[in-house]
Amino acid sequence: MTISEAVRPDAPLSPEDREVASMIRERIDGEVATSSLRRAEYSSDAGNYRITPEVVAFPKSKDDLIAIADVARVTGKPVHMRGAGTSIAGNAIGRGIVVDTSRHLNKIHSIDPEAKTAVVDPGVIVAQLQNAARPHGLRFGPDPSTWTRCTIGGMIGNNACGSHSLRFGRTADNVVELDMIDGLGRRFTAADDLSVVPGLNEFVADNLATIRLEFGRFGRQVSGYGLEALLPENGHSLAKLLVGSEGTLGIVLGGTVYLVDIPSSPVTIALGYPSMVAAADDVPALLEQRPGAIEGLDGRLTDAVRRHHGAEAIAALPEGSGWLLIEMPGENEIDALDRAHKLVAASSAISSSIIPDAAAARPLWRVREDGVGLASRTESGEQAWPGFEDAAVPPERLGDYLREFDKLTARHGIEGMPYGHFGDGCIHIRLSIPLERDGAALRAFMLDAGRLVAEFGGSMSGEHGDGRARSELLPLMYSEKAIAAFGDLKRLFDPKNVLNPEVLVDPAPLDADLRRPQALPIPKIRGGFAFAEDSGDFTKAVHRCVGMGKCRADNRDAGGFMCPSYMATKDETHSTRGRARVLQEMTNGKLVKDGWKSQEVADSLDLCLSCKACSSDCPAGVDVAAYKSETLYRKYKGRLRPMNHYVLGQLPRWEPLMSAFAPIVNGMFKIDWLRKAILPLAGVDKRRTIPQISSRTFKQDRNRLLKEGKAIRPESPRTDRDRIMVWADSFSNGFNPEIDHDVVRVLERVGLEVVTPNNQVCCGLTWISTGQLDGARARLSRLMDEFAPVVEAGIPIVGVEPSCTAVLKSDLLELFPDDPRARKIANATYTLAEVLNGMAPVKPDPTVELPRLDGVELIVQPHCHQHAVMGFAPDRTLLNSLGAKINQLSGCCGLAGNFGLETGHYETSVAVAENSLLPALRDAGDDAIFLADGYSCRTQADQLGATEGKHLATLLMERFAQ
DSSP: OOGGGOOOOOOOOOHHHHHHHHHHHHHOSSEEEOOHHHHHHTSOOSSSBOOOOSEEEEOOSHHHHHHHHHHHHHHTOOEEEESSSOOSSSTTOOSSEEEEOTTTOOOEEEEETTTTEEEEOTTOBHHHHHHHHGGGTEEOSOBOTTTTTOBHHHHHHHTOOBTTHHHHOOGGGGEEEEEEEETTSOEEEESSOGGGSTTHHHHHHHTHHHHHHHSOSSTTOOSSOOGGGGSGGGTOOHHHHHTTSTTSSEEEEEEEEEOEEOOSSOEEEEEEESSHHHHHHTHHHHHTTOOSEEEEEEHHHHHHHHHHHOGGGGTTSOSSSEEEEEEEOOSSHHHHHHHHHHHHHHSOOSEEEEEOOHHHHHHHHHHHHTHHHHTTBOTTSOBOBOSSOSOBOOGGGHHHHHHHHHHHHHHHTOOBOOEEEGGGTEEEOOBOOOOSSOSHHHHHHHHHHHHHHHHTTOBSOSSSOOHHHHGGGHHHHSOHHHHHHHHHHHHHHOTTOOBSTTSSSSOOOTTSSBSGGGOOOOBOOTTSOOOGGGTTBHHHHHTTOOOOOGGGSOOGGGTOOOOHHHHHHOOGGGSHHHHHHHHHHHHHTSSSOSGGGOHHHHHHHTTOOOOOHHHHHSTTOOOHHHHHHHHHHHHHTTSOOOHHHHHTTTHHHHHHHHHHTHHHHHHHTTSHHHHHHHGGGGTBOTTOOOOOOOSSOHHHHHHHHHHTTSSBOTTSOOOSSOEEEEEOOHHHHHHOHHHHHHHHHHHHHTTOEEEOOSSOOOOOHHHHHTTOHHHHHHHHHHHHHHHHHHHHTTOOEEESSHHHHHIIIIIHHHHOTTOHHHHHHHHTEEOHHHHHTTOSSSOOOTTOOOOOOTTOEEEEOOOHHIIIIIOSHHHHHHHHHTTOEEEEOOSOOSOTTTGGGBTTOHHHHHHHHTTTHHHHHHHSOTTOEEEOOOHHHHHHHHHHHOOOEEOHHHHHHHHHHO
C-alpha cells in the first residue's frame, strides 16, 4: 500500500493518552473528554478528513488554554485549536488534543465605539460580535458565509474573508493585536514589534527578496504564511503574519479587532449573463465602479436552490444562466441608487434588477450563504466534496481561469456547482470526486488543479486556509526558497512541532486520512426507510453532513427551526452535525464498534426531538429524525423495547380503550400521587400530566351523523358541490374531536361537501418516531387501502394534525417507495390553510368571505413537521389576508410528540420551550390568542405556560359565530 492510499488506524487510548488527559484535567477548570462519543464528534471538521483525537478539551479561560499548551509541550502531544469546526480543509482536526474554544471561551470583553475596536475571546461567534456592535452603528467587517456560527478565533486561524472583502478586507486587515502563546510556551502580544519573537527580524532580512517577489501579489493570496506582513513597507505586522497561520505558530488567547461602520443604505444589484464565465469576464470593468461586494452564482447552483427551496427562493434573479450579486454602498440611499445605475450601465449584462430594500434582497444573499451545503450534492444526486474549495486567481484572469477549469473537470469526469467571491477572484466549488473507495481520483485532480491555479498566478486557498487538503500543493505555487522559509518560520515559533502538525509545513499527503473511504455501505433492509435519494444506502445518507454547522447557528430570526436541542444545550453532542458524525463513525466501525447497538449512538440520538427541522433547514438535507427511526428499528428488531415504546410509541392502539373508560382514566390521573406512581412505569416523566381523553371520539359522532342522514360517505352519489375528505387522525379523534368538527364546519361554510373515511385509520406517527417501522407500515398499509379509492375518485384529503399530515407527504413515500398509491395520496393531501388559499384541486366558494381578524393578536407556533415538510407560508398568507397581527415563533415547542413526555427528557424539553415559546407566551398581551395546529404544541403551552391553544379551524369558527 502506498502512502497516498494509507489510512492510519485508530488506536485505543494508551496509558500515556490517559495520563495526558489526567494532566490537563488537573490543571484546568474546563471539561476534558476522552470518551469515544466525544472523540467521534471531533474526528472531523467540514473537510474530507477523519482523524480521531485522544483528548477533547473545553477551556474556560486563558489560563486553561495556557495550561493545555504547557501539557502539550511537556508531553509532545499535538494540540489542534477548533472554533465552530467549520474549517473546510481539515485545519481543525488531528491526533492528540483538540481544543474547542466555542463552548466557554466566548466572551466579548469590551467594545470601544470611539476607537472602533473590540476585545474578544477566540470562541466569540461572529454573529455574537455583530449583535453586540450593532447598537453602536458598527460591525466586524469580514463576513464568511458561516458567520452565524464561525468564531473569531477560527477566522484568525484561516484568514477568513467573506462577501465584503472588497470593502473591508480579510481578517488580517481587521486585527489590531493578538494575545498569543507559542510552541515554546512564550506569551507575547502580537502587533507590530517583531522582536518579541527571537530571530524573527533576522528571518525577514534573510528572506527579503523571496518575500517581496512571491508574496502579497493579490488580495486573496492566502495560501502558506502571509510573509508579506513582515515587510517594513507593510509595518512589520506580526499580528497579520499570525492571522492565517492555521494554529501552527501559536495559540490565540484573545485579541483586539477593528470594527467598521455599518454601511448605510446599501443597494443590491443582480446582473444576469448568458453564463457564469461571461459574468466573470465582466468583473474587471465592474470593479472600477467600487462596489462593496461582487458575488457570482452559476445556473447549476440556482437549480439546486430551486429543488431545495422552491422557485420562489430565486424569483428575484433576472434572466440568465450566470449571475453577479453586487452590493453598492453610498452616502445615502439616493447616492447608492445613483451608483447602482451607473454600474448597471457599465456592465455587459443581458438583464438586471436593482433592489434597494435590504429585506427584499435578503433571500438572494441567503442563497449565496447556503451555497456550501446546497452544492454538496450534484443534480444527479452524487455527493460533492470540498478540497479544491476556494482557490483564487487575480480577478482580471478569472474568466479565462474558469474556462480552463471547466475543461479540467470535464477531463476528470467530475462535476460541481461553482459560486464565490468573483470580485476577489475566489471560486468556491464542491466536486463529485469518487471517494467511496480511495483517494486516487482526488489526488489526480488536485495535482492538476493546483498546476492550473499556479499557471494563472493564483492561490490554492483564497480564504479557508490550506489545511490537510492543500498544504501538499504549496510547492506548485511557491519556490523552494519560499517553502524552506516556511519551515524556518515554523521552527522559530514551534520547534517541537506540537502546534497543528502536518499542516503547511511537512504536510500530510492530501489523500491520507480521508473520511468517506473508511465507511462501509449499509444497504436498505426490508421494512426500513428507502433512503431513495441516497441510493438506499444509509452510509451515503449520513454522509450528507458535510460539517458546515448551520445546525449550530441561531437562525430563529430568519425563521429557522434547527437544531432545538443544540440551541438548548450548546453541546456538539446535541447538534445535527454531532449526531451525523457519530453515525458516520458507526458506519466505519473503527471507534464506534457495536453498530446499531452502540452506546455512543444511543447517547448521541437520545436528545434528538425528531422534529425533522434539519431535513429542510440543513442545506445538505441531513434528516436525523429519519436516521434515528432507522437506527431504533434496526437496533430493536426482534428484541424487547423500552416501555415507553409500547406506551407512547403505540398510543393510538390504546386510544379506544382509554376513550371507553375516559372518566375513570381522567380521574386517575388527577390524583397527584397516583399519577406520579404510574407515569414512570410507562416511561413518562412524573412531572408531566396526561391530557384529557374524550369520552366521545370524532369517529363516533360521525357514525351517528351517517345513521341520521346528516353526513355522506366518500362513495355516495355526487352532488353539485366539490368534495373533500377530512381525516381525523388518532390524536384529534381521541383527545380533541371538537377540532375535527371545526375543520368540517369551516370547509362546509366555504361551500365544500365534506366526507370522512369509512374506517378510522392511523398514520403510525408514534411508531415511526420510536423506530417501530413494521408497525408503522402495517398502519399505513391500512390507511392506503382506505384512502386510495377516495383519491382515485378525485377527492383530496385535508389533514387536521400537521405531524400526521406530514407523514402522508414524506414518511409514507419512504416506507412505500414502490407503491404508486403512496405518491398519489401524498400529492392529494393538503393542510386546511392550503385548501382555504385555493391551492387544492377543489376551490372554496369565492362568494363566501372568511371572517376578518383585524386587530387580533396571534402568537403562532408552527408545528416542526409542518415547517419541515409542507411549510407554513400558506397559513401565514391566510392570516395576513384576514388582517391578523402575527407573532410567528421560530423553533420547536420542545414537546415534539413523545420526546418531552419521556423520562430523562423533561429538562431539555423545558429548555427548548424557553428558546421561543415560553418567552412569547409570557410577553403576550392579555387578549392575545395562542394559535397552534399541532397537538404537541398546544399540550406544551398548556402544561408549561398555562395557556390554552387554538387550532386554525377553531379560531375561524369562533369568528364565524360572532
